[in-house]
Amino acid sequence: MARRVSRRVLAEYVAEVIVGGGDMPLTTQQLAAHLVVTRRTKELDMIMRDVSFILADKGIVSGTVISAYELAQETKKAIQSYVADVSKAKSISLSYQLDQAVIGGYKVSLPGSQIDRTISHQLTQLKTRFKKV
Amino acid sequence: MTFIRQFAAETAEAETGLFGALGIDVRLLILQIIAFLILVFLLGKFVYPWLMKQVDERQANIEAAAEAATSAQKSAAESQEQTAHLLAKARKEAAEIVSTAKLESTEIMIASEKKAKKSAERIVSDAHSQIDKDIANAKKELHNQTIELIALATEKVTAGALDGKIDNDRITKALKESQ
16 A cells, blocks of 8 residues: 655656656556555646646746637747746746637736736626726 | 179169159269279270370381482482482593593694605605616716727727737837837
8 A cells, every 4th residue: 555645745756857867758557557556536626736836946837828729939939938038937838729709819827826818817807897886 | 894884774774863864874874984084994904005106116117218219319319419420520521531532533644645745755755866876877877888888999999900910010109118
């Protein structure tokens, strides 16, 4: 029977492997095996979020950019530069997703923060501002 | 009796003077006087006292009855007078009660009218207030729905007018401005 390790310890271990450039496939397998054995697979999302937070503390920020249309390389670079400027991170890793619901603009989700410059968000803000309670 | 008859016969034979001339038998007269006196004595001794006593008692009873009748009459008169007085008092009190009741009923009617008027005014006021509130709510709802419609229309128009290039240009421009 495997010893139960706390979520925080697991996240710190994974983050150290990422920062130290360790064997990621092996670490991933180990983490997956531990979660399966200890029947904690539902905690995976929370562990990955903890890993993101720990990495952000160490200056390595990973985030997600959502836009309605495919972004050009120049735009991606501009967003990355902007995020680096805002988060003061040494390393930034962004993944890109498409979502027509945002209509236009972009939304960057970072550990602990969010930059929402989408048209849908602006419309929601307008509606909220002008609606009477 | 025999002795008396003999005495009377002897006396009649002996005296035949003035009384005899008048046809009066003296002995018989004397005997009658004696009998009368005896009778008077007996009556005075035994009959008259009893009779007088009976008469006195009867008179006393009659007087008592008369007195009782007078007293009863007087009492009846007093009672009648008292009854009349009570009746008058009762009539007066009844009249006062009726008068008071009329006054109170009038006051109650006035109070009820005032209350009803007040209640009606309050109902009207509440209704006005509710109508104002409903109008305000309707206006607010209309305003909010208009905002929703405007937002929806803007969303549609923007989505229709936007393409990838425009969006990229807009994002780049916004980023440059923010930097």
